[in-house]
Amino acid sequence: MSALLEVKGLGKTFGGRSRLSLGRGKVVTKAVDDVSFTVTKGRSVAVVGESGAGKSTVGRLVLRLIEPDEGTITFDGVDLRAQSAEGMRQMRRRMQMVFQDPYSCLNPRMSIADSIAEPLVVHDLAGRAERDAKVAEMLDRVGLGSRFARRFPVELSGGQLQRVAIARALIVEPDFVVCDEPTAALDVSVQAQVLELLTQMQSELGLALLFITHHLALVEVIADDVLVMKRGRVVEQGPVTEVLRRPREEYTRDLLAAVPSPIPRVLREGQPLTAT
Numbered sequence: 686m687s688a689l690l691e692v693k694g695l696g697k698t699f700g701g702r703s704r705l706s707l708g709r710g711k712v713v714t715k716a717v718d719d720v721s722f723t724v725t726k727g728r729s730v731a732v733v734g735e736s737g738a739g740k741s742t743v744g745r746l747v748l749r750l751i752e753p754d755e756g757t758i759t760f761d762g763v764d765l766r767a768q769s770a771e772g773m774r775q776m777r778r779r780m781q782m783v784f785q786d787p788y789s790c791l792n793p794r795m796s797i798a799d800s801i802a803e804p805l806v807v808h809d810l811a812g813r814a815e816r817d818a819k820v821a822e823m824l825d826r827v828g829l830g831s832r833f834a835r836r837f838p839v840e841l842s843g844g845q846l847q848r849v850a851i852a853r854a855l856i857v858e859p860d861f862v863v864c865d866e867p868t869a870a871l872d873v874s875v876q877a878q879v880l881e882l883l884t885q886m887q888s889e890l891g892l893a894l895l896f897i898t899h900h901l902a903l904v905e906v907i908a909d910d911v912l913v914m915k916r917g918r919v920v921e922q923g924p925v926t927e928v929l930r931r932p933r934e935e936y937t938r939d940l941l942a943a944v945p946s947p948i949p950r951v952l953r954e955g956q957p958l959t960a961t
């Protein structure tokens with residue numbers, strides 16, 4: 686299978702360019718340091734690691750929401766770093782993002798239907814009637830239904846809002862979605878439902894995912910491959926089955942030991958896909 690996203694030697698330093706002690710001992714650390722990985726069409730790669738490891742920065746860099754200092758990002762054969770603003774705008778239709786806090790990425794004054802339709806308007810993808818039909822279809826697909834169309838974010842629960850955020854990301858029919866801890870802010874029972882929605886959407890739509898999480902237990906459920914990050918660097922990477930069953934690094938073993946989670950069990954037992 687061919688690579689959809691190919692990342693090589695990705696690097697980003699905030700507030701400076703290298704790991705140096707500047708002036709009065711101010712230390713600049715590389716948030717992301719020489720990170721390389723591939724995401725194949727329709728497959729899912731998880732990024733795990735402790736807080737501050739650089740996971741979110743990797744997610745933002747590959748979509749060029751922040752500019753890399755180093756490395757190459759190739760999406761479906763296109764060199765993303767060589768794209769103009771307009772070129773990137775066009776590529777972004779195919780590369781979407783779902784964040785941890787759905788409320789913060791929805792406009793509180795926009796109805797749910799308008800929020801879901803907005804990316805279609807931005808990318809000029811459909812006329813009004815077609816837009817309405819697509820929104821209705823997405824509302825069904827994410828398990829909300831048309832009764833949510835005219836509601837506003839404040840009237841919805843966290844899990845329902847995350848479904849709206851997922852609908853918004855998927856309505857433009859992307860090939861690739863970065864999910865940055867999409868269930869971390871939700872109650873445990875709702876986490877399992879949102880996760881199941883994502884995996885279901887992934888297989889139905891043939892999406893490639895970059896799934897960022899603290900939670901190593903989720904990785905087995907969602908991902909084919911995993912990158913384990915520590916202080917900006919990848920310390921271990923490979924197929925989930927190998928990395929989780931036979932972690933080579935002490936750091937990965939510690940992460941594994943720290944996550945007794947009910948989520949995979951809940952998922953395996955097949956919770957109904959209802960919107961809470």
Ligand SMILES: Nc1ncnc2c1ncn2[C@@H]1O[C@H](COP(=O)(O)OP(=O)(O)OP(=O)(O)O)[C@@H](O)[C@H]1O
Pocket residue numbers: 699700716734735736737738739740741742743899
């Ligand atoms: N905009 C920014 N400006 C300055 N430093 C930043 C910025 N974004 C991230 N950093 C720093 O880069 C490092 C990596 O941060 P990042 O948010 O990518 O980690 P993370 O693995 O996503 O952590 P968490 O699990 O807490 O979300 C941290 O040291 C962080 O403080």
Ligand SMILES: [Mg+2]
Pocket residue numbers: 740741742
């Ligand atoms: Mg993060």
